[in-house]
Amino acid sequence: MLLNLVLSVVSCLIQETFSKYLPNNSCKNYIDYYFINTSKNCYHNGEFFEQTTEIIEKHIGFSETYNVTTEDGYILTIFRIPKQRPRGIVILQHPVTTDSIVWVGQSNESLAFLLWNFGYDIWLPNHRGTYFSRKHVNLTISDEEYWDFSFHEIGLYDYKAIIDFVKNKTGRKIVFISHSMSTTASLIYSSLRPKEAEASVQVFISMSPVSYLKHVRSPVKYLAPFTPFLKMINTLLHITHLQEYDSPLMQTMRLLMLELPFKYLANMMISLFQGWNPREFDPAFINLSISHHPRSYPWKIFYHYVQQYLSGGRFQMYDYGPKINKELYGSLIPPEYPVEEIIAPTYLVYSKHDSLATSEDAELLYSKLNEKAKIYGKLEIENINHVDFHYGKHRKEKVFHEIIKLLEFIEPNF
Ligand SMILES: *[C@@H]1O[C@H](CO)[C@@H](O)[C@H](O)[C@H]1NC(C)=O
Ligand SMILES: *[C@@H]1O[C@H](CO)[C@@H](O)[C@H](O)[C@H]1NC(C)=O
Ligand SMILES: *[C@@H]1O[C@H](CO)[C@@H](O)[C@H](O)[C@H]1NC(C)=O
Ligand SMILES: *[C@@H]1O[C@H](CO)[C@@H](O)[C@H](O)[C@H]1NC(C)=O
Ligand SMILES: *[C@@H]1O[C@H](CO)[C@@H](O)[C@H](O)[C@H]1NC(C)=O
Ligand SMILES: *[C@@H]1O[C@H](CO)[C@@H](O)[C@H](O)[C@H]1NC(C)=O
Ligand SMILES: *[C@@H]1O[C@H](CO)[C@@H](O)[C@H](O)[C@H]1NC(C)=O
Numbered sequence: 001m002l003l004n005l006v007l008s009v010v011s012c013l014i015q016e017t018f019s020k021y022l023p024n025n026s027c028k029n030y031i032d033y034y035f036i037n038t039s040k041n042c043y044h045n046g047e048f049f050e051q052t053t054e055i056i057e058k059h060i061g062f063s064e065t066y067n068v069t070t071e072d073g074y075i076l077t078i079f080r081i082p083k084q085r086p087r088g089i090v091i092l093q094h095p096v097t098t099d100s101i102v103w104v105g106q107s108n109e110s111l112a113f114l115l116w117n118f119g120y121d122i123w124l125p126n127h128r129g130t131y132f133s134r135k136h137v138n139l140t141i142s143d144e145e146y147w148d149f150s151f152h153e154i155g156l157y158d159y160k161a162i163i164d165f166v167k168n169k170t171g172r173k174i175v176f177i178s179h180s181m182s183t184t185a186s187l188i189y190s191s192l193r194p195k196e197a198e199a200s201v202q203v204f205i206s207m208s209p210v211s212y213l214k215h216v217r218s219p220v221k222y223l224a225p226f227t228p229f230l231k232m233i234n235t236l237l238h239i240t241h242l243q244e245y246d247s248p249l250m251q252t253m254r255l256l257m258l259e260l261p262f263k264y265l266a267n268m269m270i271s272l273f274q275g276w277n278p279r280e281f282d283p284a285f286i287n288l289s290i291s292h293h294p295r296s297y298p299w300k301i302f303y304h305y306v307q308q309y310l311s312g313g314r315f316q317m318y319d320y321g322p323k324i325n326k327e328l329y330g331s332l333i334p335p336e337y338p339v340e341e342i343i344a345p346t347y348l349v350y351s352k353h354d355s356l357a358t359s360e361d362a363e364l365l366y367s368k369l370n371e372k373a374k375i376y377g378k379l380e381i382e383n384i385n386h387v388d389f390h391y392g393k394h395r396k397e398k399v400f401h402e403i404i405k406l407l408e409f410i411e412p413n414f
Pocket of ligand 4: 066067075077134135
């Protein structure tokens with residue numbers, strides 16, 4: 001209690017000092033970070049610690065905010081950058097450890113702004129449990145029950161509520177763009193609610209799709225066998241989720257990370273776990289992305305992925321143990337998600353250099369999809385790892401421009 005108080009006072013003071021008095025906080029190259037106060041390659045980025053709507057205000061000047069309630073009572077906040085007479089409607093659905101900030105967190109080079117400038121009405125939801133979506137009709141975030149969800153519930157309930165709401169507001173079909181965990185949840189939505197998905201979504205664009213975890217190369221896989229131990233400790237200590245973005249502990253850790261002089265080393269660590277490609281992460285975003293992350297999520301998401309990995313890569317529902325599985329699913333082992341049921345067009349974008357969502361696993365998913373889902377095909381790219389989809393130097397040419405090409409191609413079919 002006292003420690004928390006001290007930590008919050010200290011981190012508030014440091015944060016205030018940083019955002020007001022330190023002129024330079026970003027550099028074009030890693031080496032420049034050592035000379036941040038003198039190098040001409042360093043500059044001040046005013047978006048440190050800022051949130052989605054503040055950043056949108058800076059670049060676009062206006063935004064809208066909506067709250068929607070899911071069937072199971074979670075109240076979600078959705079931001080919007082509205083467009084008059086739009087070419088189309090886009091939902092940008094964020095992955096885990098982050099929230100809508102990830103789509104606007106690269107200054108004027110963010111995907112949300114690129115697509116808005118291209119003529120799209122942009123919707124930026126925040127899934128349950130993240131900084132802006134922490135309300136529930138009956139529960140609070142201090143209730144353990146609040147955090148009892150995985151990507152299963154995010155797909156089945158959050159995405160249903162979000163997609164229905166946006167469809168209703170705009171009266172148009174939606175382009176649903178996701179990355180990493182949000183691709184997992186969107187496959188769950190579109191396989192368990194195939195007709196609804198087809199009626200509301202024009203195309204699911206899934207970057208780094210995560211479903212069959214058979215070919216994971218990232219060394220993170222070596223942590224999987226230790227998960228029961230982690231789970232035991234978490235259960236004992238009643239730890240249900242990664243601490244909140246604004247918790248004193250996270251604020252302090254973030255500030256320590258920002259002060260790390262070895263920015264290139266930080267980048268190498270990211271590379272080690274996401275796909276070896278340290279030269280790709282744009283140095284200009286390393287401090288900035290630290291200032292925006294991480295956002296909280298329940299450990300159950302992590303356990304669920306580990307279960308899938310340890311099951312030999314089955315894309316299966318949560319494993320509660322044989323007894324509860326039998327009651328819940330009617331079988332001792334959890335059933336797999338029926339991806340062959342998906343009839344809404346699903347476009348996969350995956351990279352050879354992504355060691356988490358590998359090309360092999362993406363192709364395995366593709367091979368199981370229904371022909372109707374595959375009408376736009378798939379795209380394999382190179383030299384981009386898992387996080388480079390957001391922070392890589394070449395993400396615009398390799399990913400964003402390809403998405404725009406696809407949108408231009410499908411537009412006449414609106
Ligand atoms: C950004 O990183 C540099 C060097 O690693 C550090 O000295 C600086 O304080 C950081 N900027 C902010 C605003 O924290
Ligand atoms: C840059 O200047 C700030 C404040 O003037 C100082 O705290 C910081 O240590 C300096 N950083 C470097 C890398 O010289
Ligand atoms: C900040 O960056 C500019 C160049 O963008 C540089 O001239 C200046 O010396 C840097 N340091 C400070 C403290 O402003
Ligand atoms: C949405 O809910 C939040 C609380 O979670 C509230 O502060 C905000 O005013 C609500 N916004 C709208 C537009 O209803
Ligand atoms: C909230 O609580 C009320 C009263 O106990 C109950 O009827 C309702 O089903 C609950 N709603 C959800 C979503 O849990
Ligand atoms: C973003 O801003 C930078 C610096 O002001 C500028 O050099 C760059 O061209 C801008 N990019 C876009 C896509 O507007
Ligand atoms: C949205 O929902 C309301 C009420 O549920 C309904 O009256 C309205 O027609 C719907 N709008 C669209 C565009 O579907």
